[in-house]
Amino acid sequence: MVTEAKKGMYIIVVGGGKVGFHLAKELVEANHEVLVIEQDSVKAKEIADELGDIVLDGDGCEATILEKAGTARADMLLAVTGDDQDNLVACQVAKQRFNVARTVARINDPKNEQFFRKLEVDITVSATSAIMAHIEQELPTHHLSVLVKIKGSDLELVEMRIPDDSRVVNQPVRNIMLPYQSMVVLVVGEDGLPKVPSAETVIHAGDEVVAVTLHESEQQLRDAMLSPASARGF
Amino acid sequence: MRIVVMGCGRVGSALASELSAEGNDVLVLDTDPTAFRFLPDDFRGTTHVGNGMDIDVLGRIHVADADAFVSTTRGDNRNVMAAQIAKHVFGVKIVATRIFDPLREEMYRNMGLRTINPTRVQAKRLKRVIEAPSDEAANALVTEFMRQEDL
Numbered sequence: 001m002v003t004e005a006k007k008g009m010y011i012i013v014v015g016g017g018k019v020g021f022h023l024a025k026e027l028v029e030a031n032h033e034v035l036v037i038e039q040d041s042v043k044a045k046e047i048a049d050e051l052g053d054i055v056l057d058g059d060g061c062e063a064t065i066l067e068k069a070g071t072a073r074a075d076m077l078l079a080v081t082g083d084d085q086d087n088l089v090a091c092q093v094a095k096q097r098f099n100v101a102r103t104v105a106r107i108n109d110p111k112n113e114q115f116f117r118k119l120e121v122d123i124t125v126s127a128t129s130a131i132m133a134h135i136e137q138e139l140p141t142h143h144l145s146v147l148v149k150i151k152g153s154d155l156e157l158v159e160m161r162i163p164d165d166s167r168v169v170n171q172p173v174r175n176i177m178l179p180y181q182s183m184v185v186l187v188v189g190e191d192g193l194p195k196v197p198s199a200e201t202v203i204h205a206g207d208e209v210v211a212v213t214l215h216e217s218e219q220q221l222r223d224a225m226l227s228p229a230s231a232r233g234f
Numbered sequence: 235m236r237i238v239v240m241g242c243g244r245v246g247s248a249l250a251s252e253l254s255a256e257g258n259d260v261l262v263l264d265t266d267p268t269a270f271r272f273l274p275d276d277f278r279g280t281t282h283v284g285n286g287m288d289i290d291v292l293g294r295i296h297v298a299d300a301d302a303f304v305s306t307t308r309g310d311n312r313n314v315m316a317a318q319i320a321k322h323v324f325g326v327k328i329v330a331t332r333i334f335d336p337l338r339e340e341m342y343r344n345m346g347l348r349t350i351n352p353t354r355v356q357a358k359r360l361k362r363v364i365e366a367p368s369d370e371a372a373n374a375l376v377t378e379f380m381r382q383e384d385l
Contacts, residue, residue: 061311063337085287085315089338096341111289115323 008032012074012100014060014090015081016040016047019106023080024051035069061089063097071098080106088116095120114215123151143226144218147210154215155181160225164205167229174199179213179220186210236300238263238326240286240316241307245332247272249304254279261295286316289323302328310335317347 008031013020016038027034028051036051037060038044044057058065060079071077077094079087084107091103105116107126116124136145147157162168168176173184187197188208195201203209213221235258239250242264251274254260260279263286264270270281284291286305297303303320305313310333317331330348333339339351359379366372 061338062335063341083311085309085311088315088318089311092345093338093341096345097337109288115289115319118322119318 009075010070010073011035012037012060012066012069012071012077012094014077014079014087015106016043016055017080017082019080020078021047021050023078024054028052028054037065037069061086061093063093066090066093066098071100074098074100076100076102076104078104078106082108084108084112084116088112088119088121091116091121092119144222146218149215150212155212156215156218157185158211158213158218158221160209160211160222162203162205162207162209163226163228165228166203166205166226168203168225169205169229171203172199173197173201173203176203177224178211179217179224182211182213182217182221182224184209184211235259235302237261237302237304238286238295238297238300238320240264240303240305241313242266242269242272242281243306243308244272246304246306249306250279251277261300263291263295287312287319289319292316292319292324297326298324300326302326302330304329305331310338314338314342314347317342321347 010033011027013024013034013036016036020036020038024034024036024047034054036047036055037058038047038055039057039059041057044055048055056065056069060066071094077091077100079090081087087105087107091105094100094103102122103120104123104125105121107113107116107124108128110126110129113124113126113129133145143163144158144160147159149156184197186209187195187201187203189195189204190206209225211221237253237258238261239246240263242250242262246262250260250262254277261282262270262273262279263282263284265283265285267283273281282295286292297320303317303326305316307313313331313333317329320326321329328348330350331342332350332352333342334351334353336351336353339349343349363372363375366375
């Protein structure tokens, strides 16, 4: 008996560089319908030789090319060229002219992330930010790292390791002056067990704490949870 | 007015010098320091080497205090990205940009940027110059175009 192939999505990948190529390959293997748009015809041919007839040679920021690609019926457009401005424009054209439900942009300059998400880009992926986050987690001096940004809001989930000299050591959660829209959602003590904190839960040095916060309140949260007791005259 | 002009090519430099001559406080931005050679010797504005698509660079030149931002580089995408940063990140009131692709030009005009598309006008004008019955008639047409632009 022939098993029916799982019906995938139609996904357009703008940019056939290394990221675009490997992404397209994975997506094809996962049974999605994929089209790569690449304006360098040599690169376009290389991808076609490798992955088959799924490449369109052209500029993925141009409405005429996106029209040819059948963008109106695409479930998702992934703009993964090496240039932030091209990724932004590809996503904007896809949204504005073709109503694509989901647009994803690769971002090189992490400062562009927030701004892109204000403008038709649903998801931003920054290798720079991802690598920085990993590095920060390894550094003993950086006690706060962002785990994930929460879609459709400016909120993010952050993780903190409470330093020995923190003002919150041996304090119950209700004594912590958290910034606006921030809350402690998980505490992992030295026993390694996760605990949903109540107002009475006491924080200890070395605890891993997961909190929700607004991106712009990150520094205030750092001050509230990580700064030494003496810093604010406790 | 305080005006930032991004891209010091032929159009950007001509625009910057005209605005500056009229008494505006003009800053011209270009990634290539040699691009400023297009500016006249008596240019009284400021030049700054930097990328107008970089949020830090725009912050450093205090673009938020500008009354207007104009992007005139050769890249459509560079122009619209910088223009949108000026508008949406720094809140510049007047943001204008040149876009060569007519479809993108229309789209960004509908999205609230002030856009100009030189392609259609130039194609139409070139067609009329070719169709002119004589060289003299063609030259007269060009003179007429320039007169219209000076109005």
